[in-house]
Amino acid sequence: MEEKKLRHLTLAAALSLSTCLSAPLAAQSTETAPMELTFERVFASPGLDGPTPRAVKLSPDGRYLTVLRNREDDRERYDLWAFDREAGQWAMLVDSKALGTGRELSEDEKMQRERARVGNLKGIIDYQWTEDGTGVLVPLDGDLYLARLSGDVVRLTDTEESELNPALSSKGRYVSFVRDRQLWVGEVGADAQPITPKEGEAIRWGEAEFVAQEEMSRHTGYWWSPDDRWVAVERFDESMVGIVTRAAIGATGTKVFDQRYPVAGSQNAKVELFVMNPDGGDRVEVDLRSNQSPDYYNAKDPDDFYLARVDWAPDGRALYVQRQNRQQTWMDVLKVDPSTGASEIVLQEEASQAHSGEGYWINLSDNYRILDNGDLIWWSERDGFGHLYRYLGDEGWRGYQRLTKGNFVVTKLVGVNEQDGHLFYLATSEDDPLEQHVYSLDLDAEGPATAQRLTEPGFMHSAKMDAKGQTLLITRSSDNSPPQTYIADEQGNRLAWVEENALDSDHPYAPYLASHRPVEYGTIEADDGTPLYWEMVTPELEPGKRYPVYFYHYGGPGPQVVNKGWDGALRQAIVDKGYIWFALDNRGSANRGVAFEQPIYRAMGGVEVRDQKAGAEYLKTLDFVDPDKIAIDGWSYGGYMTLKQLQADPGLYAAGISGAPVTRWELYDTHYTERFIGTPQADAQAYELSSAIPDATKVTDPLLIIHGMADDNVVFENATEVISAMQEANVPFEMMLYPGYTHRISGEKISPHRYNTVFRFLEQNGVTPPE
Structure with missing residues (x-):
C-alpha cells in the first residue's frame, strides 16, 4: 500500500488540526456526475467504507499504537501495523502474506471464528503485546509467531493442528494455547507441553463450550492470574449433549460432521473449573455448585x-x-480461594422486574471492573435501564453507590483511571437513543457525580481504553461520514488520527458521493403507544411517481438496527436501483430499556410482527410509496420474522425474503432460546405459537428462502422443515441454497450473487421501480 493512500496523520500534524467536525458529506460532494452503485462494487476491494482498522491497542509503555489494517486489494485480509508515537511514523510490523503459510485452518478453528463472527477474515485477526512491550504474539494460519519491534519474527509453533485460543500470560513469561482438546503451556521461546490430560473426544480443556462461544460472548476457557502464578482452566464434558449430524454440503462433495449441539430443552455440557500451576501441578477444582438457591437452580441436577x-x-x-x-x-458472583477452590457468594443479581410485567432475563455483560482497592464497578438493569453501580469493598460487596441514572442505557464500561479517579463509559443519549456517546464521571465525587459528555453530537461512537484508563481510542461515524478512529485524552480532545478516513477525492466512496442520499428518521406508535423509531432513504423522488420499498428487518433481541451511524454502501446501492430503504426497530430490540425489550418474553413471533406491520401500514399512507410494492427481507431472526409476517398478514407485503431462518425453536440452542421462551417441556404453548411451521401453508405472497448448506448455527434442518411443509401442501415458493456456506454467506463474489438473486426475485414478482 502506498503511504499517501493511507491518509494517516503524524502526531504533530494531528495536533495542529482544529477539533471541528468533518465537513458534511453534501458539502464535500463535488460536481461529479452520479455513478450508480452495483452490488459487485459494494463487495469488491477496496472497501467503500474506507480502511477499517481492527484490534487497536497500545503497547504497555504507551509508545506504540498497533492496529490490524485491511489491504486495498483484499478488504478481508489484515496485516499488523504499528505507529511510533515518538517518531510519528507508521510501519508494517507483520505482513500476513509474506509470513503466512496458507495452511488450511482446522475445523475447530473455523468454527471458533464463525462463532466470533470473524469467519470471513484472512491474515491476522488478533494479537497480544508482550508485558515488556518489545514484541507481539501473532496467530497466523493456525500457528504462532513472536514479532519483535526490531523486525525479527520468531516462529513458535509449526503443526498441522491449529493452536486455538493463544495467549501470553499476564507477565509475559509463558505462551499458552489449546491443541487437540488440551491446554499447552511453555516459556516464551521454549517448547510448550500439555498441562491437562487427554480424555477423549467429548472432553475438552481450556476451551469455551458451544453456547458460551455462540451466545454468551465468552470465547476462551482459561485465564492467567496477574502474577503468572496460576491459571484457571475450564474443563467441559459434552458426552451428554445431543448430536446434530451436520452435512456440510459443498460444490464438489459433502463432509458430514457429528456436531454436539444442545437444542432447547436438552442437556448442556457439564462445565467444571480448575486452578493449577503453569506446569499443571497443584490442580484444585473450584467449587461451582455450593450455595445454589433452590428457588432458581435445579435441585435435581447441580x-x-x-x-x-x-x-x-x-x-x-x-x-x-x-x-x-x-x-x-x-x-451469583462467587469469590474463590485459588489455593483450595473454596467459594463463597459475594454478590447476587436478579432479573429486573421494573416495568416488565410478567418477567425478564439477565442480559450478560462485560461492563464490570474489580478495582485495585477491592471495589467493584457493576452494570445492572435493576431499575429498568442498564446503569453502573459501585460496590464498596470485596467482603460481600453489600453496599453500593449509584453512578449513572436516567432513561438511557449504558452500553459499555470503557475504562477506569484509578489514579485520577475517573470512569469512562459509552451510553445512548437521553435526548436521542439513536446516538451513542462517550462520557466520563468523577468516581471520588461526594454525592451523585455529574457525567461529562466527551464526544460530538450527530455521531454514533464506540470506544476502548488502555488498561490504566489514560488514553481513549474512539471511533465515530454518521450517515454522512464513514468510521473515523482517533486517540483522545481524558477530556475527549483528539490527539491523533488512527484512521481519519476522510471523504476526500481519494476515498473509494468518492465516485458515488454525488448520488448519496440523506437518511430521514421518525417514529410511529406501536399498538400500546410505545414510540418505534424508523429510518428511511429514498431515491430522488419525482412528482407523481410511487416507489417500491425494500423493508429490511431483524426484529429479534440484541441488535439496534436504527441508529445514526454509517450504514455502508449496500443501503445506497439499493436506493440507486430505485427502491426506498426502510427499517424499523420493534419492541424486543436493544438499547431502549427493559420495558421496551421485555414484551417478547415467552411470546416470540408476536409483538415483533405487529410492530413491523405498523411500519408497513405507515408506509402505505405516504403518497410517494407504492402500497402494492413493499417487500420485506431479513436474515437469521430476520428470516424467521419474514415467515411469521407473511403468515400473519397475507397480502400486506408484496414479497418476502427469508434468509437462514429459525423455523422451529426446538431446533435452536439452549442459552439463546430458553432465555426468551423457556423450555419445550415447560412452555410448550409458547413454542407452538412461535413456530413458523404450523402456518407455513398460509403463505400466499411470493417467498424466497435462502440458506447456507453447511450452517452450524441455524442448522439446515430449519430450512428443510419449512420447505417440506410447503411442498407437501403444494404451496409455491423459491429458494437459493449455498453449498459449503455457513450462517455467514459473504464474500467478494458470493455476496453480489445473493443480492442479485434477491432483486431478480423482486423484479420477477413485479416489485419494480416506476418507469
Whole structure:
C-alpha cells in the first residue's frame, strides 16, 4: 500500500488540526456526475467504507499504537501495523502474506471464528503485546509467531493442528494455547507441553463450550492470574449433549460432521473449573455448585447452570466467577480461594422486574471492573435501564453507590483511571437513543457525580481504553461520514488520527458521493403507544411517481438496527436501483430499556410482527410509496420474522425474503432460546405459537428462502422443515441454497450473487421501480 493512500496523520500534524467536525458529506460532494452503485462494487476491494482498522491497542509503555489494517486489494485480509508515537511514523510490523503459510485452518478453528463472527477474515485477526512491550504474539494460519519491534519474527509453533485460543500470560513469561482438546503451556521461546490430560473426544480443556462461544460472548476457557502464578482452566464434558449430524454440503462433495449441539430443552455440557500451576501441578477444582438457591437452580441436577464469566482480582489472591442459572433469571458472583477452590457468594443479581410485567432475563455483560482497592464497578438493569453501580469493598460487596441514572442505557464500561479517579463509559443519549456517546464521571465525587459528555453530537461512537484508563481510542461515524478512529485524552480532545478516513477525492466512496442520499428518521406508535423509531432513504423522488420499498428487518433481541451511524454502501446501492430503504426497530430490540425489550418474553413471533406491520401500514399512507410494492427481507431472526409476517398478514407485503431462518425453536440452542421462551417441556404453548411451521401453508405472497448448506448455527434442518411443509401442501415458493456456506454467506463474489438473486426475485414478482 502506498503511504499517501493511507491518509494517516503524524502526531504533530494531528495536533495542529482544529477539533471541528468533518465537513458534511453534501458539502464535500463535488460536481461529479452520479455513478450508480452495483452490488459487485459494494463487495469488491477496496472497501467503500474506507480502511477499517481492527484490534487497536497500545503497547504497555504507551509508545506504540498497533492496529490490524485491511489491504486495498483484499478488504478481508489484515496485516499488523504499528505507529511510533515518538517518531510519528507508521510501519508494517507483520505482513500476513509474506509470513503466512496458507495452511488450511482446522475445523475447530473455523468454527471458533464463525462463532466470533470473524469467519470471513484472512491474515491476522488478533494479537497480544508482550508485558515488556518489545514484541507481539501473532496467530497466523493456525500457528504462532513472536514479532519483535526490531523486525525479527520468531516462529513458535509449526503443526498441522491449529493452536486455538493463544495467549501470553499476564507477565509475559509463558505462551499458552489449546491443541487437540488440551491446554499447552511453555516459556516464551521454549517448547510448550500439555498441562491437562487427554480424555477423549467429548472432553475438552481450556476451551469455551458451544453456547458460551455462540451466545454468551465468552470465547476462551482459561485465564492467567496477574502474577503468572496460576491459571484457571475450564474443563467441559459434552458426552451428554445431543448430536446434530451436520452435512456440510459443498460444490464438489459433502463432509458430514457429528456436531454436539444442545437444542432447547436438552442437556448442556457439564462445565467444571480448575486452578493449577503453569506446569499443571497443584490442580484444585473450584467449587461451582455450593450455595445454589433452590428457588432458581435445579435441585435435581447441580451441574445445570452456566459458567458466565471468570476474572482474577487485581492482586491475584482471589478468583471471581459469575454463575448463571439455567433460566437466566439469577446470577451469583462467587469469590474463590485459588489455593483450595473454596467459594463463597459475594454478590447476587436478579432479573429486573421494573416495568416488565410478567418477567425478564439477565442480559450478560462485560461492563464490570474489580478495582485495585477491592471495589467493584457493576452494570445492572435493576431499575429498568442498564446503569453502573459501585460496590464498596470485596467482603460481600453489600453496599453500593449509584453512578449513572436516567432513561438511557449504558452500553459499555470503557475504562477506569484509578489514579485520577475517573470512569469512562459509552451510553445512548437521553435526548436521542439513536446516538451513542462517550462520557466520563468523577468516581471520588461526594454525592451523585455529574457525567461529562466527551464526544460530538450527530455521531454514533464506540470506544476502548488502555488498561490504566489514560488514553481513549474512539471511533465515530454518521450517515454522512464513514468510521473515523482517533486517540483522545481524558477530556475527549483528539490527539491523533488512527484512521481519519476522510471523504476526500481519494476515498473509494468518492465516485458515488454525488448520488448519496440523506437518511430521514421518525417514529410511529406501536399498538400500546410505545414510540418505534424508523429510518428511511429514498431515491430522488419525482412528482407523481410511487416507489417500491425494500423493508429490511431483524426484529429479534440484541441488535439496534436504527441508529445514526454509517450504514455502508449496500443501503445506497439499493436506493440507486430505485427502491426506498426502510427499517424499523420493534419492541424486543436493544438499547431502549427493559420495558421496551421485555414484551417478547415467552411470546416470540408476536409483538415483533405487529410492530413491523405498523411500519408497513405507515408506509402505505405516504403518497410517494407504492402500497402494492413493499417487500420485506431479513436474515437469521430476520428470516424467521419474514415467515411469521407473511403468515400473519397475507397480502400486506408484496414479497418476502427469508434468509437462514429459525423455523422451529426446538431446533435452536439452549442459552439463546430458553432465555426468551423457556423450555419445550415447560412452555410448550409458547413454542407452538412461535413456530413458523404450523402456518407455513398460509403463505400466499411470493417467498424466497435462502440458506447456507453447511450452517452450524441455524442448522439446515430449519430450512428443510419449512420447505417440506410447503411442498407437501403444494404451496409455491423459491429458494437459493449455498453449498459449503455457513450462517455467514459473504464474500467478494458470493455476496453480489445473493443480492442479485434477491432483486431478480423482486423484479420477477413485479416489485419494480416506476418507469
